[in-house]
Amino acid sequence: MILRVAFIVLALAAIGGAAYTGYYGRGGESSDLDKSIRAGSGGAVLTGRVK
Amino acid sequence: MTRAPQLKSIDCTACGAGLDILGGGRVTTHVCPYCGTELDALDGYKALRRFGDMPRPDSPFAIGQAGTIKGVSWTIIGTLGLTETYKGRRWDWAEHQLYSPTHGYAWLTVEDGHLGFSRRQRRAPRPDWMGVQWVETSENRPTVLLDGARYVYYQTTEATLAFAEGEFTWAPNVGDVTVTVSALADHAMLDFSETAEEREIYRSEWLDPRETLTAFGLDVGALRPVGKSPLQPYRSGPNEEFLKLAAPLMAVIAAVLGLALALLPGKTVLSETTLRLSDLPQEVSFTITQPSRLAGIYLRSDASNSWAYVDLDLTDPEDETLFEAGRTMEYYTGSDSEGSWSEGSNSASLYFLPTEAGTYTLTLDGPETGVWTSPGFASRQPALVAVTAKQGLSSGFYLLLLAAGFLAVAVLTWGRRLLHDKARWVQSDWDDD
Structure with missing residues (x-):
């Protein structure tokens, strides 16, 4: 029983923490900021990815 | 006898x-x-x-x-x-x-x-x-x-x-x-x-x-048992039935909350502003009043069977560069023997955490464009890019990650029984063919 209560308490705490940080946008930042992706530009035409 | x-x-x-x-x-x-x-x-x-x-x-x-x-x-x-x-x-x-x-x-x-x-x-x-x-x-x-x-x-x-x-x-x-x-x-x-x-x-x-x-x-x-005997019944752990219900329930709660946060619309701080690519570099400014929340910049081009790329540079209220980035918008469409198809998107976005309240300036520069030419397919050279910005956004990333974790626990809990049954039946000589 203790394990079950501990699971629920920890799970809800984790959800609450993730919801709190998620509300303020943590985890939502673009990962490529401050990096130049110019070398990767050129679109799918140049890289031959177009169907 | x-x-x-x-x-x-x-x-x-x-x-x-x-x-x-x-x-x-x-x-x-x-x-x-x-x-x-x-x-x-x-x-x-x-x-x-x-x-x-x-x-x-x-x-x-x-x-x-x-x-x-x-x-x-x-x-x-x-x-x-x-x-x-x-x-x-x-x-x-x-x-x-x-x-x-x-x-x-x-x-x-x-x-x-x-x-x-x-x-x-x-x-x-x-x-x-x-x-x-x-x-x-x-x-x-x-x-x-x-x-x-x-x-x-x-x-x-x-x-x-x-x-x-x-x-x-x-x-x-x-x-x-x-x-x-x-x-x-x-x-x-x-x-x-x-x-x-x-x-x-x-x-x-x-x-x-x-x-x-x-x-x-x-x-x-x-005796040293090898593998599973077909006779061996499944024995569940003391908390297995609990986990079978609790883990999916927590996964659903986390997923619903995560999706709700991800879909919160935020507040527009820069209405759609259309710029000609040929006029770049151009600057647009917007005011952030909620620096503790996520902000987003959205781009949209008029590419059709073509692509457009722009460099982005954002400076904060202190006129310090917050980040540099680039985005490509590309959209292709046509039809073949399997019917109509399309791929890519005319839109692009990026998200950042503001450092303070105030006016942020986005510089769009270095445009590049290209056209996909193929017989029978109409294409258009991209000429425009529209910019929008929002603040007060949220992220469901960690909640969805948590949901995936709970889901994994649920799958393992339910899968244990399936794996046991599979092991019991592995020596069966029945062939469906």
């Missing part, structure tokens, strides 16, 4: 060895463990024939040992060694004839370190027999019903008797082949055995090796 019930021991009429009489009144045959002679228990233990060079099966159990199985005291009165060879593979196992003065006869099977307990099934299942012909002509696995349980075809074995010693209620003949069709349910197996003389049904259940060895006074390490 039966033996004298007061008989406790005899001397082998072939070799003179002293033999204990352990079985009950239905014993008809006694195979001397010393000389391999089959003695007729119903006719003064007259020697009938002699079996030579019999390979003893691998089993920690021996005649004369007694132990309790399922609350009943049983004595081992006989041992058989059986073997089957199929497609180059060979299986060997031992079957010990058990006797209880109150419960009659049963079998203790030892194979791959697993133990099975079998008793004659007097009441017939529905339908009453599963034979080789049914198995070979059926398109689906043959199934019979007994006591509310569904027994599904498992395998057909052709077992050759290779060893016999002790007392039996029938006359074992080394070299005889018995064909057995087995059908498996969750907690038991039905064996439909057929020889040239008779057919009978046995019901087998799994025995815990440690418990059984202990009950017979043997070392618990005497």
Whole structure:
């Protein structure tokens, strides 16, 4: 029983923490900021990815 | 005709060895463990024939040992060694004839370190027999019903008797082949055995090796089970049923909250502002009033079977560069023999965490464009890019990550049973083709 209560308490705490940080946008930042992706530009035409 | 019930021991009429009489009144045959002679228990233990060079099966159990199985005291009165060879593979196992003065006869099977307990099934299942012909002509696995349980075809074995010693209620003949069709349910197996003389049904259940060895006074390490026995029922952990419900529930809660946060619309701080790519570099500014929340910049181009790329540079209220980035917008569409298709998107976005409240300036520069030209496909050189910005956004990333974790726990919990059943059925010889 203790394990079950501990699971629920920890799970809800984790959800609450993730919801709190998620509300303020943590985890939502673009990962490529401050990096130049110019070398990767050129679109799918140049890289031959177009169907 | 039966033996004298007061008989406790005899001397082998072939070799003179002293033999204990352990079985009950239905014993008809006694195979001397010393000389391999089959003695007729119903006719003064007259020697009938002699079996030579019999390979003893691998089993920690021996005649004369007694132990309790399922609350009943049983004595081992006989041992058989059986073997089957199929497609180059060979299986060997031992079957010990058990006797209880109150419960009659049963079998203790030892194979791959697993133990099975079998008793004659007097009441017939529905339908009453599963034979080789049914198995070979059926398109689906043959199934019979007994006591509310569904027994599904498992395998057909052709077992050759290779060893016999002790007392039996029938006359074992080394070299005889018995064909057995087995059908498996969750907690038991039905064996439909057929020889040239008779057919009978046995019901087998799994025995815990440690418990059984202990009950017979043997070392618990005497058996080392290999893999899963088809007889082995599933044993769930103490919190498994709880986790089966709690983990998916937490996954749903986390996923719903995560999606809700991800879909929060935020507040527009820069209405759609359209710029000509040919006019870049251009600056647009917007004011952030909620610096503790996520902000987003959204781009949209007029590309059609073409692409457009722009460099982005954002400066904060202190006129310090917050980040540099770039985004490509590309959109392709057409039709082929499979119908219409499209890929890519005219939109792009990026998200950042503001450092403070104030006016942020986005510089768009370095545009590049390209057109995909192919016969029959209209294309347009991108000329415009529209910019929008929002603040007060949220992220469902960590909640969705958490949901995935809870889902993994749920899958493992539910999958444990599936893996167990798969292991039980792995030796089934049924082929759907």
